[in-house]
Amino acid sequence: MLKVENLEVYYGMINAIKGVSFHVEKGEVIALIGANGAGKTTILHTITGLVKAKAGNITFNDVNLLKTPAHKIVGMGMAHVPEGRRIFQELTVYENLMLGAYTRKDGKEISADLEKIYKRFPRLEERKTQIAGTLSGGEQQMLAMGRALMSKPNIILMDEPSMGLSPLYVNEIFDIIKEISNSGTTILLVEQNAKKALAIADRAYVLETGKIVLEGDADKLMNDDKVKKAYLGE
């Protein structure tokens, strides 16, 4: 479904991504784990067109994403929940959710999907007229997820959904990711919380300073000595 081949990304003179290749198949949950600065966020930003690649290939359902303008990608069925959530702080919860459906034209189904999202995140419904910037971190993360779901995506890229959240919220967020996956949406998950990420992923890739150093089934990686030492704190 999503294929990244020999991706190279530069920030000025700095080579941030050094020939990364991976693929995501329909229905999978793929985790991309690694330390701060390994290039996880850069990869997601390159996939959705916010950062330009220097070399390599990214195809989504056989369409070349590197040649697709960023604003056209969500309409192709790919949503991105960015790092730091990046909800629209000055708009209401409802307005944020509706911006998620910006490219859709099926008015009736949009309302039906909005109801579904309110059902999944009751707190968002309670606060639908509230300014999004006043929500708590966990609620903002839910809003960012709800906003992404409003585009009716086939695949969601999630960037550090657990960042800065209390343990209670972290569990809740991972439960929700699991639910989204169970309802048939493919997920590419970037996380520093390797333990949690590996627990829900089918396969995973370990990224170190712009390169993939390990890949494989999530349960195998979980028992890998190197992974245990470096990322699971055992």
Place this chain on the structure above:
Amino acid sequence: MQQFCEQLLNGLNLGSVYALIALGYTMVYGIAKMLNFAHGDIIMVGAYTLLIASTRSGLPWYVSVLLCAVVCCVLGVSIEKIAYKPLRNASPLTVLITAIGVSYFLQSSALLIFGSNKQKVDSIIKIKGFTFAGINVSGESIVTLGVTVIIMIVLTLFIKKTKMGKAMLAVSEDKGAAQLMGVNVNATISATFAIGSALAAVAGILYMSSYGFVGPYTGALPGIKAFVAAVLGGIGSIPGAMLGGILLGIIESMAKTYISTDLADAIVFGILIVVLLFRPTGLLGKKRVEKV
């Protein structure tokens, strides 16, 4: 009392023009994060268009108004495409200097085409004024205030209620996140320049109906004053631009009447300094935490 009321009316009149120009400044700043110092000169282009269309060619007023709006829209969008778009990722200072360059370019072009002499533009407002309780209310005042109020209402509804308006708010807050929602940022910026320039055209027409003469530098001073109005109200804020413009007009008008004609501009700029000392973000500006 009668004098006070008349000056208040004058101030509202002038303030409406400032507010319309300030809206363009503030919208472009909010969305493209740049100060378009060529914005004032769009008014001048609008005024010259009016001169040619209405005073010289005798076209009906609605055709002239439409022509002014179209010419200014096309000019504003072209300036953005040619001069600012290639600098989208350049430093703010580069863009600022470019904007000043565009301003000089427009003024010099007008100087070449029309010469340095100011030319008389006939008012296209034919409505008769009236006297109420000894206060003269001119036709120009009625139209200026009416048009400004309508534009403000329509613009507010447009931003709050339409998809395009929401997209503008989204882009102004976070371009990247807006793109992830599927918003075409370049198209949104073009639309903002188009709206801002059309408002400048209207401001130019109203300004001409009260002041009557156009020269190559006609847009410079109202442009700067409108910029002050936008900063006073809180740059980036649409209600702020409206409030700032109206306040500035009233202050200027009152200062001219009750203090000194010569000092009026100094007082206007002095107030800006004082307001910024106490409220650096302007009257209605919000403090936004910049995230890296």
